[in-house]
Every structure is written in structure tokens, then in C-alpha cells.
Amino acid sequence: MSLRFEWLAxxxxxxxxxxxxxxxQFHYEYAEQPLAEWQREFAEGQTNGDWRCLIxxxxxxxxxxxxxARADLALRPDLGPWLACVLVSPGSRGQGLAERLIEGIAEEAKLRGLPRFYLxxxxxxxxYAKRGWTMLERFHAWGNEQWLMVRDL
Incomplete structure (x- = not known):
């Protein structure tokens, strides 16, 4: 395996x-947004700073x-930035990739001088709790209980 981490941009x-x-994967969040529209928003987000993605x-x-992500929870426009879109393909799970991707995003946030980020x-x-995140609050959205968490950088 020639594993490397790069910016999607x-x-x-x-x-x-x-x-x-x-x-x-997160179909409940995108129930109102057609796939093509999300793909366009996500692609634009690689250059406008809305969804800077490490792959x-x-x-x-x-x-x-x-x-x-600049904004990832409409209920909390006051918070940000966000760790978002964390996903590893099923065949690649169990190798610590998610953790390495999350740490890459944390490093990027630190380089930008950000004091904390949310998910x-x-x-x-x-x-996430085992990896330094703390719970801020629980809330109900998309028909389910959700956890709002924060991590200081």
C-alpha cells in the first residue's frame, strides 16, 4: 500500500x-438536498474554504x-469551524485511517490559529470522547439524538 494524505483540492x-x-452515509442530513447539488457545493467548497477536505x-x-468545514450545523451558526464528512470506505476500515485524517484536520485548524473546533x-x-473531544450538549435533529462535541487545539 502506498498510503498518502492529500488535499482533495x-x-x-x-x-x-x-x-x-x-x-x-449521512443520508438523513441530505434528505432535502439532491446528490448533484451537494456534489456541486462540496466541489466548490474545496476552493472557497467551506469544505476543505483531506483524503x-x-x-x-x-x-x-x-x-x-466552515459551517456544518444549521442549528448552531454561532459555532465553527467543524470537523465534518469523516468517512473511510468499508474495505479500508480498522487501520486507523479515520484517526489519522482527523489529526490531519486538527493540524490544519491549528495552523490557521484556531483555538478549537466542533463536531x-x-x-x-x-x-470521539476517547480522542480528546468533550460533549457540549445533546440535541434532537434528523429524527434522532445527536451529540455536539468540541475539542481544544
């Missing part, structure tokens, strides 16, 4: 695929990614 041929993975590649095969999850709160 430098590999835009993977943008629509990754956006489709996110749209499918894991094996050669030219996309394995996963994570994004530093929301409906099922991975224990995973």
Missing part, C-alpha cells in the same frame, strides 16, 4: 465520488476523508 477527480459517499489515497484509489454525531460520541 489537488485531486478533484475524486470530489464527486467522495461527496456521493457522504450523501449516502487518504492508496495510489490513486480513494480510501476516505475528513473535512474542516456533531449521532452514534460515534464514544469514539
Amino acid at each position: 489537488d485531486h478533484m477527480q475524486h470530489s464527486d465520488t467522495y461527496a456521493a459517499w457522504i450523501h449516502r 487518504a489515497l492508496d495510489g490513486d484509489r480513494l480510501l476516505g476523508g475528513a473535512a474542516l 456533531h454525531t449521532q452514534s460515534k460520541q464514544d469514539y
Whole structure:
């Protein structure tokens, strides 16, 4: 495996695929947004700063990614930036890729001088808690309980 971590902005041929993975994995969040519209927004987000995404590649095969998002929770426009779009393809899970992607995003946020960043999850709160995230609040959205978490940088 020739694993490397790169910015999606430098590999835009993977943008629509990754956006489709996110749209499918987090379908409850995108129920109102057609896939093509999300793909366009996500691709634009690679250059306008809305969805700066770090991806894991094996050669030219996309394995996963994570994004530093300007806004990721309409209920909390006062917070940001966000760790968002964390996803590793099923065949590549269990190798610590998500953790390495998350740390890459944390490093990017630190380089930008950001004091903290946020995330929301409906099922991975224990995973994040073990990695330095603390719960701010629980809330209800998309028909489910959600966790709003923060991590100081």
C-alpha cells in the first residue's frame, strides 16, 4: 500500500465520488438536498474554504476523508469551524485511517490559529470522547439524538 494524505483540492477527480459517499452515509442530513447539488457545493467548497477536505489515497484509489468545514450545523451558526464528512470506505476500515485524517484536520485548524473546533454525531460520541473531544450538549435533529462535541487545539 502506498498510503498518502492529500488535499482533495489537488485531486478533484475524486470530489464527486467522495461527496456521493457522504450523501449516502449521512443520508438523513441530505434528505432535502439532491446528490448533484451537494456534489456541486462540496466541489466548490474545496476552493472557497467551506469544505476543505483531506483524503487518504492508496495510489490513486480513494480510501476516505475528513473535512474542516466552515459551517456544518444549521442549528448552531454561532459555532465553527467543524470537523465534518469523516468517512473511510468499508474495505479500508480498522487501520486507523479515520484517526489519522482527523489529526490531519486538527493540524490544519491549528495552523490557521484556531483555538478549537466542533463536531456533531449521532452514534460515534464514544469514539470521539476517547480522542480528546468533550460533549457540549445533546440535541434532537434528523429524527434522532445527536451529540455536539468540541475539542481544544
